[in-house]
Amino acid sequence: MTNKEIASALRQTGDLIELTGGNPYRANAFGRAARTIRGLEDAVTDLVQDDELTSVNGIGDGLSEQIQDLLQRGSFDLRDELLSAVPTGLLDVLKVKGLGTKKVRTLWQELGITSLDELDEAARADQVRSLSGFGKKTQENIIENVALLRAYSNRRRFADAIRAAREVHTVLTDGDAFDRVVFTGELRRKVETVQALDMVVATSDGADHVIQFLQEADDTAPFDPDTISVTTEVEDADALVETPLTSGLSLRLFVCTPDAFGTTLWRTTGSKDHVATYIREHGDPGMHATEAAIFEGAGVDVVPPELREDDGEWEAATDGHLPNLISVDDLQGTVHNHSTYSDGSHSLRQMAEKARSMGLSYFGICDHSQSLQVASGMKPDEVERQQDEIRSLNEEYAENTESPFRIFSGIESDILRDGSLDYDDEILASFDFIVASIHSGFNMTVNEATERIITAVENPYTSILGHPTGRLLLVREGYEIDHDRVIDACASNNVAIELNANPYRLDIDWRYIKRAIEKGVLISINPDAHAMIELENVRWGVEVARKGWLTAEHCLNAKSLDEFEAWLTARRPA
DNA sequence: CCTGGGTCCAGGAGTTGCTAATAAGCAAC
Structure with missing residues (x-):
């Protein structure tokens, strides 16, 4: 367990104490310890090993024991008690900008609000503004910020998405069941937040083979083998096999035959406009095993995937002026x-x-x-x-x-x-x-x-x-x-x-x-x-x-x- | 719940300004 993870569990406990109206000094002790641990040079796990955790300022016998429980079994008694006393959805409500523990507690106690949906409903029904400490502006901000949180919940930051995608990729490439498994879509275009993990799966054995593979994956696989959907009427591939990941994102596998791999990869990588612009200028590219063949067919340079946003890359590729993009080594x-x-x-x-x-x-x-x-x-x-x-x-x-x-x-x-x-x-x-x-x-x-x-x-x-x-x-x-x-x-x-x-x-x-x-x-x-x-x-x-x-x-x-x-x-x- | 001075308990609280309320809560890293 990293210091960051320990810190967020402690911080959450502090929040829960405040939400339940517990001793504010006690809550504060958790918050303080969380801040201290977040900024600590040494790993808490090492400090525990050396029996030096209580030498950290703000961590006494009590917190030391709870942290050790946290390391051993992922939680501690006080945290478990508080988590069972507080509706899960209330922690989502706490994420709404402008709402802290005090206001969330009021919403919970006075209006019985325990989830984002209930909060949104109450705000829209004009019930929030009359609470003491709330007003018209706060009610408006709640509606606005709940909407933002909902929009956020459908996406993942690129770094997190890549980590999740690599995990899935390892599972899919284990045993060489398919010819190719390659990232595509927003992931391959390196968009800063992505909505789904898109991959192209090239196989001669069809979508059924992909579905069967997913269903037979062992329990540790990051998806649910029972929830798989397949669409065959897709423009960009032979079939689209979809399954929700345990991380909450959706895994979308564009299935194609190896001889169409290049075309499917190209169509699913580029933004809609990037693809449309090509087709308008050069016609449908037809079926190709490699992506390069598509660009060669049009007589233009290969556009790096991250530039395929229809923002001048076609002109640059046609004129031979594509940029020599920076790399970490530079x-x-x-x-x-x-x-x-x-x-x-x-x-x-x-x-x-x-x-x-x-x-x-x-x-x-x-x-x-x-x-x-x-x-x-x-x-x-x-x-x-x-x-x-x-x-x-x-x-x-x-x-x-x-x-x-x-x-x-x-x-x-x-x-x-x-x-x-x-x-x-x-x-x-x-x-x-x-x-x-x-x-x-x-x-x-x-x-x-x-x-x-x-x-x-x-x-x-x-x-x-x-x-x-x-x-x-x-x-x-x-x-x-x-x-x-x-x-x-x-x-x-x-x-x-x-x-x-x-x-x-x-x-x-x-x-x-x-x-x-x-x-x-x-x-x-x-x-x-x-x-x-x-x-x-x-x-x-x-x-x-x-x-x-x-x-x-x-x-x-x-x-x-x-x-x-x-x-x-x-x-x-x- | 922690610290510190003295062994059990008193006193504590990262800081400051802004917002949106009319006293207090929240946000900034």
Whole structure:
């Protein structure tokens, strides 16, 4: 069990205590322990092994025992009791933005609401606004945010979908029952959230063979062998075999014969418009064993799957101008990362060493700035202390002339309400570079958000605009911005735009990357790592960067150490 | 439920501002 999983079980227990009207101090102890464990450097399992769990601040004998139960049997008595006392659906209600434990308890006690459906119904029936502590606005927000949650529940983030898809793929390819089993659809196009796991199954034995295989799969398979449906009237394949996965997603298998594999893969991969545009220009491609044959038949270059969105790829393929898309190997540094100086789990040295072990030649540290108290943002004296440590680490690294490596002193500066950065100029000037991001006051109009960001971009100390919309995929919508105006401002101020590679963010949205490139704005693929392992999140950023037509040439952290340093020097305020 | 000072119990609570209510709850990482 990971620290994260332990933390969420504890947090949930704290929530349940509050929902049932238990001792608030007790609830708080669980919440505090959850926060502490989430930010812990050591694995809780190791601490238990060494009998050192109670030495963690905020974990005493009681919590220590419950955590050990949690590790041994997946839960503990108090949690079980609370879970049986609270309707399951109430935990979904708690996910509605704007509702916390207090409000959810009121809804439960006063209106008997125990599920999202009941909440939605009550809000629409105008029953919520009259409750004490609620009002018209809260009732409207509930309706809106329940709808969002429902929409989210049908999709999965790309990273989660890939993990689930690999699991299924392993089952389907076990025993070589089929000629080919290949990802297709949104999965293959690398869309940031997917609705179904689509795969093409090539076999000469027909859909029945596929169904039989699913039915005979053993109990550990991630789908229900009893719930399989088959459609034969599909445009893009011989048959479509569908089954719900235990993860809640739907598995869709497009079945075809091996000699039609290329056509089926092509038809199911591209967006509707991508496929339609081809057919309009070149006619129906007919049956092909390989995808390449379809492109060859039209005399155009093979379009990478992630570009098949009907957004100029056909013109580029016809003219031989398809981009040479970026890959993980092109990245030479990483610039937006956290450490224990703010809310990261690992020390500056550990984080830098991890970057170095990944073959990178520079590491930018960007802990949170002073205003962001929830993430223990750095006060000026901590900034000074960190910069001293950076200097001494860099002296160490400088001794190794064979594989140059350098740490750059950055800050993830909050963009305050008025668009200003979070320190006075003297401190801002002490950094090698600054990532400017919004972390508070999300409730803005498009114009307010855009102005706020442009003010920050125009600040001479800003080098990179961090996660431009603040979205968390399938958790919350970001604030809306006018991307064109923001991109223009970045272009005229030589500010790069972050592609935050955290699988929850993937922000800037890939749909705007092409426009940024056209304006000459560099994209920085940043893991925003809060722990060593999260440095590897850049891969998700690279996936969607490719989708946005990004090449190494237009990527800030694909620059070599010397080039990156030159870029920073050139744009430093005089 | 935890910590800390003294062995059982008193006192505690990441912080701050915003929202949407008219005092308190929620959100930000």
